[in-house]
Amino acid sequence: QVQMVESGGGVVQPGRSLRLSCAASGFTFSRDAMHWVRQAPDKGLEWVAVISYDGSNKYYADSVKGRFTISRDTPQNTLYLQMNSLRAEDTAVYYCARGEPTRPYDAFDIWGQGTMVTVSP
Amino acid sequence: QSVLTQPPSVSAAPGQKVTISCSGSSSNIGNNFVSWYQQLPGTAPKLLIYDNNKRPSGIPDRFSGSKSGTSATLGITGLQTGDEADYYCATWDSSLSAGVFGGGTKVTVL
Numbered sequence: 001q002v003q004m005v006e007s008g009g010g011v012v013q014p015g016r017s018l019r020l021s022c023a024a025s026g027f028t029f030s031r032d033a034m035h036w037v038r039q040a041p042d043k044g045l046e047w048v049a050v051i052s053y054d055g056s057n058k059y060y061a062d063s064v065k066g067r068f069t070i071s072r073d074t075p076q077n078t079l080y081l082q083m084n085s086l087r088a089e090d091t092a093v094y095y096c097a098r099g100e101p102t103r104p105y106d107a108f109d110i111w112g113q114g115t116m117v118t119v120s121p
Numbered sequence: 122q123s124v125l126t127q128p129p130s131v132s133a134a135p136g137q138k139v140t141i142s143c144s145g146s147s148s149n150i151g152n153n154f155v156s157w158y159q160q161l162p163g164t165a166p167k168l169l170i171y172d173n174n175k176r177p178s179g180i181p182d183r184f185s186g187s188k189s190g191t192s193a194t195l196g197i198t199g200l201q202t203g204d205e206a207d208y209y210c211a212t213w214d215s216s217l218s219a220g221v222f223g224g225g226t227k228v229t230v231l
Binding site: 035037044045046047050059060061062095097100102103105106107108109111112113114 | 123153154155156158160165166167168171172177207209211212213217218219220221222223224225
């Protein structure tokens, strides 16, 4: 069935790095833009980054620009988020989401279950 | 401070209707398409509306969306206890070259 499964979350000290993964299945991963969206504890949703279907275009929220890198391994149907220089304010549940095929940047139609990242000394 | 502005909460009795507003600007809602999401407690968000007013397969027609200028609205009719959740609007911001969400609206069924 169609699903996305995130992994790689955990507890990390400020200034350190972490890489999140999102394994996609049940749809043609190579055709779709993919996003990362995060949600801090008891807060709203915050868009983080998007990568186009072919990896040629990447965009980031100002809050993570220069520190986070989104990438994809199409043969492995996997999306990544490399997070460097982590800060306490990066603590959140991180969701991967598929860009809706007809509106790849405006809507997110398939979501993973999320992986928790905690940045703490 | 979210780029898109939503009311923090709305409420109504079962069977009634609620509307949730989402206000933005010409760089986001005014020139892009709006989507809406439902997030039940402890779960991932779920797409309710895309392209301003289209429903994905499986979403009941009690949920509707509209857009006018730089604002969008989500409507929920025949309110049910299972509709108690947080609702978010989202779109692309062409000036920021970034996705943007509203701050979220908590729907309470009285």
